[in-house]
Amino acid sequence: MNASRAxxxxxxxxxxxxxxxxxxxxxxxxxxLDDLARAADEAAGNVTASLDxxxxxxxxxxxxxxxxxxxxxxALATLAATDVTTARVIEPHIDALGILAEAxxxxxxxxxxxxxxxxxxxxFAAEGxxxxxxxxxxxxxxxxxxxxxxxxxxxxxxxxxxxxxWLPSGERGLFAVPLTRGGVRVQQGVWHAVGxxxxxxxxxxxxxVSAAPVGDAGWYxxxxxFAWGGIGVAACWFGGAVGVARAVREATSRRKxxxxxxxxxxxxxxALTTGRLALRDAAELVDARxxxxxxxxxxxxxxxxxxxxxxxxxxxxxxxxxxxxxxxxLDARHARRVADLSLYVRQHHAxxxxxxxxxxxxxxxxxx
Numbered sequence: 309m310n311a312s313r314a315x316x317x318x319x320x321x322x323x324x325x326x327x328x329x330x331x332x333x334x335x336x337x338x339x340x341l342d343d344l345a346r347a348a349d350e351a352a353g354n355v356t357a358s359l360d361x362x363x364x365x366x367x368x369x370x371x372x373x374x375x376x377x378x379x380x381x382x383a384l385a386t387l388a389a390t391d392v393t394t395a396r397v398i399e400p401h402i403d404a405l406g407i408l409a410e411a412x413x414x415x416x417x418x419x420x421x422x423x424x425x426x427x428x429x430x431x432f433a434a435e436g437x438x439x440x441x442x443x444x445x446x447x448x449x450x451x452x453x454x455x456x457x458x459x460x461x462x463x464x465x466x467x468x469x470x471x472x473x474w475l476p477s478g479e480r481g482l483f484a485v486p487l488t489r490g491g492v493r494v495q496q497g498v499w500h501a502v503g504x505x506x507x508x509x510x511x512x513x514x515x516x517v518s519a520a521p522v523g524d525a526g527w528y529x530x531x532x533x534f535a536w537g538g539i540g541v542a543a544c545w546f547g548g549a550v551g552v553a554r555a556v557r558e559a560t561s562r563r564k565x566x567x568x569x570x571x572x573x574x575x576x577x578x579a580l581t582t583g584r585l586a587l588r589d590a591a592e593l594v595d596a597r598x599x600x601x602x603x604x605x606x607x608x609x610x611x612x613x614x615x616x617x618x619x620x621x622x623x624x625x626x627x628x629x630x631x632x633x634x635x636x637x638l639d640a641r642h643a644r645r646v647a648d649l650s651l652y653v654r655q656h657h658a659x660x661x662x663x664x665x666x667x668x669x670x671x672x673x674x675x676x
Contacts, residue, residue: 317341318385318547320378320588344383345390352391353644355465355506359428361394362401366429371406372536378591381543385587388547389554392648395544396507400461403537404429404470407482410533411522422484422520423468430469431537432512433482433528434459441514443473443481451483451521453514461509463487464494471514475525482528483519491515503644503651535605536594539587541655542616546583548649549616549623553580555642556630572630576623583619586612607668610661617656624650 319341344365351357369383370376384402388395408418436458443451453473463469466487472480485492492514499508528534553576560569590612594605624646628636635642 317345318382318389318550320382320385320584320591341382341386345386348387348390348394351394352641353393353506355393355397355462358394358397359401359462359465362398362428363426365398366401366405369402369405371409372533372540373594373597375595377536377594378588381540381587381591384540384543385547385550388544388649389551390547392544392548392551392645392652393504393506395547396504396648396652397462399541399544400431401429403540404431404468406533406537407431407470407522407528408484410531411527414523414527414531416523416527418484418522419520422486427468428466430461430463430466430487432457432460432463432469433472436511439511441471441473443475443483443519445476446518451481451519453483453485453517453519456511456513458511459509460494460512461507463492463510463512464496464508470522470528471519472528473519477525479525480529481525482522484522485514485517485519487512489517491517501651503647503649505647532594532597532605535609538609539590539594539612542613543587545620545649545653545656546587546616548645548652549583549620550580551645552627552642552649553623555635555639556627559631559635569630572626575626579619579622579626583616586615604668604672607665607672607674610665610668613656614661614665617653617658617661620649620653 347361347364348358351361365383370380372380380402384395384399387398408423411418434457439456439458441453441455441457443453446452453471455473457471457473460469468484468486471483471485473483475481492512495511495513498510499505501509522528523531556572556576560573565573590608593608627646636646637643
């Protein structure tokens with residue numbers, strides 16, 4: 309194995325474990341993690357190349373809950389440790405493929421014309437103040453989407469998306485939509501982010517656009533995979549934190565650190581171990597479909613995302629103090645990684661998510 313590729317790999321297993329142990333249904337990940345890290349390095353910062361990589365590896369990834377969850381999250385973490393932008397592009401594509409696989413397993417048909425094999429996917433499920441996307445049945449038994457959907461990442465670069473919309477019943481439904489259809493308009497000039505600068509995530513207007521339903525009302529939010537996909541995002545956050553922490557490790561290996569330098573390294577080791585153990589524990593519970601609050605996957609997801617978000621915040625702070633301003637000003641890749649990760653982790657809602665965890669604990673009667 310090439311040494312530079314090996315250092316990009318993120319393993320969540322116990323020391324000595326095979327990071328690509330075959331899942332129970334004999335499906336594994338191809339390419340192997342070292343090749344995935346090399347491909348991500350070649351695609352770094354290039355959205356087109358990252359989308360090509362997404363198409364290349366998407367069908368090889370396990371579906372959460374099918375026995376290969378740990379391997380899936382190792383792959384996502386490896387992508388982000390190599391390049392956060394690349395992971396941010398690929399993760400929604402993999403999530404969408406997992407959702408479609410879950411739908412097929414539940415007997416839900418998705419027409420081939422709205423889910424072709426060579427599609428590049430996004431998942432647009434966010435809500436925002438002042439905008440609303442509504443779905444209405446048409447005379448032919450289909451559905452039409454009208455309104456505005458916020459936070460639609462790469463809508464001008466993707467071919468397809470899974471989109472949530474409000475039904476006449478007041479519930480939310482999920483729809484598959486080719487983004488090249490007439491009536492889809494991506495709002496331009498609204499994305500001014502420094503982090504994830506090339507992953508524009510602005511609003512999209514839908515004007516009477518035909519769409520295919522995926523599941524019945526509420527299916528998207530009701531299924532366990534909704535929560536498990538959220539942990540996959542956290543695996544990307546964790547990989548990004550590993551990449552930032554490695555910059556500290558490399559800097560301290562070039563000169564003998566003083567006690568403060570050693571303290572930074574020790575705190576990073578403790579934080580990364582906490583994150584690794586949290587993801588490994590969550591993967592085991594997902595694949596076993598058992599354990600703490602098995603009846604509430606949202607609690608498992610909320611707890612794991614909270615732990616990883618705390619790890620990310622600590623790693624970013626420790627790296628800033630350990631390295632000072634030089635790499636943020638003079639090392640383009642490090643500066644981009646820090647900016648990308650700082651924005652990416654804001655998908656976590658901090659204290660609001662903590663409150664939701666507390667509510668779920670009390671409602672579920674979790675015994676400490």
